[in-house]
Amino acid sequence: MSPFRLSCCLAPLTLALAACQPSPAPVADTTPTASELTAASSTTGQTDLNGLIARAGIRCDSSPASVNSTDCHAGNGYAIDLHPDCADDGFFAASLGPQAVPLAAQPGAEASGQLPGNQFVCIQATARRAQAPDYYYVQAMDPAQVPACAGDATCQAYRPAAGARCSLSQPQGCVSGWVPADTLEVFSNGIGAALPDDSPLQAADSAWQVRDTVRSGDGRFQLQILARPDDPQAPRSVRLQTVQDDGRVHELARNDRLVPCERCGGLAGDPYAYSRFDDDGLEIVIGGGSRQRWSSHTRWRRPTHGQQWMLEWVQREVVDTQTGQQRSQKLAASALGSPHLADFDPSTLPPAPLLP
Structure with a gap:
């Protein structure tokens, strides 16, 4: 975890x-x-x-x-x-x-x-x-x-x-x-919940290694962050899955652009911060930088009746760790075309806030 x-x-x-x-x-x-x-x-x-x-x-x-x-x-x-x-x-x-x-x-x-x-x-x-x-x-x-x-x-x-x-x-x-x-x-919302060793996802993606597994409190959904050990400059792969009663998983969405590579956070280290489910949706947070620290927080709405997980909002911040000066930006999904998790591309967002 x-x-x-x-x-x-x-x-x-x-x-x-x-x-x-x-x-x-x-x-x-x-x-x-x-x-x-x-x-x-x-x-x-x-x-x-x-x-x-x-x-x-x-x-x-x-x-x-x-x-x-x-x-x-x-x-x-x-x-x-x-x-x-x-x-x-x-x-x-x-x-x-x-x-x-x-x-x-x-x-x-x-x-x-x-x-x-x-x-x-x-x-x-x-x-x-x-x-x-x-x-x-x-x-x-x-x-x-x-x-x-x-x-x-x-x-x-x-x-x-x-x-x-x-x-x-x-x-x-x-x-x-x-x-x-x-x-x-x-702990994740599922506390000790973990992906079974015989999961078909593990076998189908042998080039990837799981870096984080988070389950929803009701055990119905699971998010995994995977990395390619043979290519540390490659972005992580975000996999959203449903979890069946027997513990096996079915993939709902995959995004290979949302979480940067493990070495892409600057002096702050790994830019992946955390992911978290709640009753209404899912949050995925990344950040990095050195003296000026940047962050990006995406919120995804939990679907009903078989719909897809859709973006709710994006919040981005930059803060000067020495002066405390900061700027933030919150973007509504409607202004971004209300993308699904699988379709979201951070490179299409407007410029992030900057400090002098």
């Missing part, structure tokens, strides 16, 4: 950064029922978003802020993306290895706490200067509280410490704060 796929007011993070120190756990099992999980999922809204903004020390120019806000910031010039849901559409990860991870009140700030090793977390905000994430705001979670983890072997490998059962509806007292993006193993 790859890091993936995915923004905002004010208040310093204090007690939330301390190690998880809840009240003594009751004897009774507090694992929520299915109906309680559904209720917790449905309550993720403006109140929860405002609480996240306050805890994470985020500033937003718009009021009220929403998960679609593009004017939210934190720390020293980091742009913020918000994804507060820790239920069905959550963005989940775990700290890498047994060692504790430094936890801070602001992205880029000095550590003031620790996230335990092998800790399952919900990622609620992303801080970046280009499109690739630099820091994540995380909250410790018990995977038993997460509907997507039901019966998933990957989730079962991660548990919070004894007495630290962090729930969807009562996160108080659970470890939370900003951690470096490279200290987490980020």
